[in-house]
Structures are given as structure tokens and as C-alpha cells.
Amino acid sequence: AQSVTQLDSHVSVSEGTPVLLRCNYSSSYSPSLFWYVQHPNKGLQLLLKYTSAATLVKGINGFEAEFKKSETSFHLTKPSAHMSDAAEYFCVVSPHAGNMLTFGGGTRLMVKP
């Protein structure tokens, strides 16, 4: 069985300040982990993925995430928020050899000018 917990349902930052979106997972398997972003009235877009290679994963738009097995975490970070980053972000886990995605509840990121 696998599950994902996104620790904050809403995060608010000022433009130009760092972003931290927290995600913890549980999985019976060696997991693959993903972050997806959803802009209003749009589908989900893949930001980055971890599939057992380097533990620090770089994605699009300056985002990165670090896989920490000992902490069962996969937090998403960005050094400097931009107004266009305002969206909902989903942490997702999957068994490494499978294709069934389990989504977290989402974190809505708000960016203040």
C-alpha cells in the first residue's frame, strides 16, 4: 500500500522569497515520486520526477525536490517565487515498477506581490 501526505493545504509567500512545499509518503515498494502543478482550469503538468537515480531532482521553472528515504519525504523547493508560480501542487507516489499513481491532497501556493 502507498499513501501521500501533503503537510500544508495552503502556502503563501511573497514574490522573490523561497518556496517550500512539504510532502511525506509511505510505500511498501521502492517508490517513484513526482510533483505535478495545476494552474486554474487546466490539467496537471509534470514538474519533476524521482525514479531511483540522483536524490536531488531538478525540474522545470526552477523547482527542485530532494528524496530523503530516512525521513520518507520529498519536499519541493524553489529559491525565488514568481507570480506565475501561483497554482496547486500535487505530490504523487507510485511503485517503481508500476503505473498506479497515488496523489496527495494538494497544496495551493499563493504568491503575493
Place this chain on the structure above:
Amino acid sequence: NAGVTQTPKFQVLKTGQSMTLQCAQDMNHNSMYWYRQDPGMGLRLIYYSASEGTTDKGEVPNGYNVSRLNKREFSLRLESAAPSQTSVYFCASSRQGSVEQPQHFGDGTRLSIL
């Protein structure tokens, strides 16, 4: 550069009515998926099709049926709509049913059941 196209974008139904949501992808992907999105719950898999000619249940299949019409198209049917099926429905596709191949999502169908 269409990607995954869902129709309709919005729909309002009365309880007991039937409805088919359409999904088509133009990326020659083998695998296709239907999800529903409810507030605070992320996306939950309803059904998926690993390849043309096969379909399998996901996490929340009750009240739904699917048809993989051909490689491009994967439809979702509500035979007798219920208010609990009010949700945003997303179709996705991937080259293969493997996490190495990311899923590409449509823009969603917003469905309200009165």
C-alpha cells in the same frame, strides 16, 4: 499540438441521467487513464487502459464504465448519474504503463449532478 483533448468542458446533469465523457490523444500513447478530482483529495483513478483492447478498474470504479474505442480514444460513461459524482474529471495518457513515462493530462470536464 493538441495533446489530450476532453469534451465537453462543462456539463450539468440531473440525477439519473446518463452521460459519456470523451477523451482523445494524438501522441500515439498506449496507456490512457480516467481520474476524478475532488477538493482536498487530489486525483483518484477511476479506470485505466494499459493498451488498446484492455481496461482495468482503478481506486473508485463504482458507477462508471469505460470503453477504449481505439488507440486514440478512451471514453467514460455514467449510466445513472448521482450527486456524489459531481466532480472534475481528467483524462490522461502515457506512452506506456510505466512510471518512466509521464502521464499527460487534458484540461478536465467539470460535471455537476443536480
